[in-house]
Structure formats: structure tokens, C-alpha cells
Amino acid sequence: xxxxVRFDEYGGIDVLRVAEVDRPVPGPGQVLVRMRATAINPxxxxxxxxxxxxxxxxxxxxxxxxxxxxxxxxxxxxxTGFAVxxxxxxxxxxxxxxxxxxxVEAANLIHxxxxxxxxxxxxxxxxxxxxxxxxxxxxxxxxxxxVVSGAAGGVGSIAVQLARIAGGTVIGLASEANHPWLIRHxxxxxxxxxxxxxxxxxxxxxxxxxxxDTQGGGYVELAIELGVRPERIDTIADFAAKxxxxxxxxxxxVGGNAEVLRELALLIDQGRLEIPIAGVxxxxxxxxxxxxxxxxxxHGKIVLKP
Ligand SMILES: NC(=O)c1ccc[n+]([C@@H]2O[C@H](COP(=O)([O-])OP(=O)(O)OC[C@H]3O[C@@H](n4cnc5c(N)ncnc54)[C@H](OP(=O)(O)O)[C@@H]3O)[C@@H](O)[C@H]2O)c1
Numbered sequence: 001x002x003x004x005v006r007f008d009e010y011g012g013i014d015v016l017r018v019a020e021v022d023r024p025v026p027g028p029g030q031v032l033v034r035m036r037a038t039a040i041n042p043x044x045x046x047x048x049x050x051x052x053x054x055x056x057x058x059x060x061x062x063x064x065x066x067x068x069x070x071x072x073x074x075x076x077x078x079x080t081g082f083a084v085x086x087x088x089x090x091x092x093x094x095x096x097x098x099x100x101x102x103x104v105e106a107a108n109l110i111h112x113x114x115x116x117x118x119x120x121x122x123x124x125x126x127x128x129x130x131x132x133x134x135x136x137x138x139x140x141x142x143x144x145x146x147v148v149s150g151a152a153g154g155v156g157s158i159a160v161q162l163a164r165i166a167g168g169t170v171i172g173l174a175s176e177a178n179h180p181w182l183i184r185h186x187x188x189x190x191x192x193x194x195x196x197x198x199x200x201x202x203x204x205x206x207x208x209x210x211x212x213d214t215q216g217g218g219y220v221e222l223a224i225e226l227g228v229r230p231e232r233i234d235t236i237a238d239f240a241a242k243x244x245x246x247x248x249x250x251x252x253x254v255g256g257n258a259e260v261l262r263e264l265a266l267l268i269d270q271g272r273l274e275i276p277i278a279g280v281x282x283x284x285x286x287x288x289x290x291x292x293x294x295x296x297x298x299h300g301k302i303v304l305k306p
Contacts (some may be wrong), residue, residue, distance in 0.1 A: 067127075140163045
């Protein structure tokens with residue numbers, strides 16, 4: 001038997017429970033991973049509440065989670081490249097990673113570089129792949145002035161660093177408590193809220209080339225007001241803006257793959273990318289972890305461990 005997060009109906013945090021389930025069996029091409037770290041994401045909370053039921057319905061009892069890092073426990077038939085005991089980073093598309101034992105397609109795994117902590121490894125897939133996709137969607141290059149909303153959040157904290165690596169001058173919108181972290185990472189911090197357009201104009205000298213929006217709620221309109229061309233705006237939280245303004249909505253569907261994971265893990269191993277860890281909770285405290293996330297002010301990632 002193994003522990004796994006389950007919920008039996010759409011609802012609030014209280015529908016989450018930790019169940020004892022049968023040990024999963026890896027099929028051909030699959031690997032059974034003993035989870036060492038897995039992250040939680042706002043999208044999972046939306047799925048659990050039923051807000052995405054029209055696009056991605058749940059079947060009950062439902063598991064959850066896609067990010068994970070761990071140790072190979074068993075390799076299924078035909079798997080090459082992964083052996084029992086290997087340390088891996090990966091993802092599952094079957095809502096299953098918030099569990100002690102997770103079946104993962106071998107194609108969705110990479111080897112964990114030694115210099116990547118379990119917490120960073122387990123938090124990398126959704127937020128990292130999404131941030132990567134955003135930065136590539138708007139083709140950030142040397143000399144570009146790039147604004148990022150939610151700059152210290154799960155996706156934003158990675159996006160600002162990738163945009164810096166790509167050579168951009170990065171302006172990050174965040175609460176004051178997050179400004180020191182942004183400054184340490186070469187980002188110009190700006191407080192969001194009333195007057196934000198003027199503050200961006202002041203620090204950018206009136207020229208913003210690209211805008212990465214992780215928040216929705218009017219940031220695409222702000223970007224357009226700042227004169228950013230629609231093809232250089234990417235939002236992961238305002239899908240209607242694609243139709244309305246022709247902006248991009250590239251996110252985890254574009255950057256969520258093993259190739260990108262490998263690239264990001266290498267950057268972490270080289271000390272060029274940091275995944276800030278806002279909190280670590282045991283699997284049994286999964287409700288507390290989502291309570292923290294749903295306050296909406298996480299700096300980086302919240303991680304579950306067995
Ligand atoms: N489409 C996709 O592929 C995709 C993939 C991943 C995530 N998402 C979505 O993207 C959003 C962000 O995800 P995440 O994991 O980065 O979330 P998160 O870590 O929970 O985001 C927290 C951040 O949001 C910031 N924030 C809260 N209100 C804000 C406001 N009014 N203006 C600017 N920043 C504000 C907070 O900033 P302060 O603490 O500094 O105030 C905090 O740093 C979620 O809606 C998620 O569902 C979409």
C-alpha cells in the first residue's frame with residue numbers, strides 16, 4: 001500500500017484527503033517512482049473546485065498533481081535509460097504525483113543533476129515549463145525591456161530569471177516584501193496597483209518591448225496601453241485576450257516536456273537559476289499546503305514531501 005492524495009467530489013480544500021491505495025504497477029515504457037518532492041499549483045486548486053470541468057473534467061475518486069522528483073523503484077517492460085535507484089525529475093499527465101509512489105512514462109523523466117535539490121526538482125515541471133514557454137513566446141533578446149506580472153510567484157520567479165538570462169532588462173511587478181529578492185536577481189521591482197503604468201513608464205524610459213502576464217485581471221490591457229505589440233505579449237491567465245487582442249497564451253502545453261526540464265535542471269545545476277521554495281509540507285498536510293497557496297502571495301513554489 002502507499003499514500004496518495006484523493007478527492008471524491010469538486011469542492012474546497014476540505015475535500016482533499018490522503019488515502020491508502022494499492023501499489024501502482026508500471027506498464028510497458030513506464031517507470032514507478034518513489035516521490036521525494038512534488039509541487040502544488042493553482043491550476044490543481046481550480047480543477048478541484050470544478051472551475052475547469054468544462055475543459056478537463058475529473059473522474060472520482062480523483063488523484064492530483066503533475067510535478068515530481070524521486071527515485072526509480074521499478075522499471076516497466078522495455079524501459080531503457082532508467083534503472084532502480086536512479087534519481088529523476090519528471091511529470092505525469094494522469095493527476096497522480098501527490099503520492100508516495102507514482103507511475104510515470106519513461107519519456108517524461110530526466111536524470112536529476114546532483115546540484116539540484118529535491119525541492120527544486122519536484123517543483124520544476126509546471127512552473128518551469130510555463131515560464132520557459134512565456135519567455136520564448138515573446139522572443140526575449142538582448143536589449144529588450146520586459147515587464148513580468150506576478151514576478152515573485154511560482155511561474156513569475158522563474159520567468160524573470162529566464163528573461164534575464166536571455167539578455168532582457170526585466171521589470172517585475174510584486175509586493176514590496178518581494179523586492180529584495182527581485183533586486184538580487186537583477187530585476188527592477190515595481191509595486192503593482194494604482195499608478196503601476198506610470199511607475200513602469202518611469203523606470204523603462206517609456207519603452208516596453210514585451211510583457212509576460214501570469215495574473216490576468218487587466219494586465220494584457222496594461223501591456224497594450226504601454227505600447228507593447230500583441231505578438232510580444234504572453235498571458236497564462238487571461239485566455240480571452242487571445243481572441244480580443246491577438247496576444248499569445250503559450251504556457252505549460254508548450255513548455256511542459258522533458259527537453260525543457262533538462263535545460264532548466266542544467267541551469268539550476270550550474271547555479272544560474274534558483275527555484276525559491278516558499279514552504280515544504282508533508283503529504284499528510286496537503287490541505288495546509290493549499291491553504292497557503294490559495295492566499296495568492298506565494299514567493300516561488302510550495303512543495304509536498306512524503
Ligand atoms: N496556462 C498555463 O499553462 C498555466 C501554467 C501555470 C500557471 N497558470 C496560471 O497562472 C497563474 C499564476 O500561477 P503561479 O503558479 O505563478 O501562481 P502563484 O505562485 O500562486 O502566484 C503568486 C504570485 O501572484 C502575485 N500576485 C497576486 N495578486 C497580484 C496582482 N494583482 N498583481 C500582480 N501580482 C499578483 C503574488 O505577488 P506578491 O506576493 O508579490 O503580491 C505572488 O507572487 C495562476 O492563475 C495559474 O493557474 C497557467
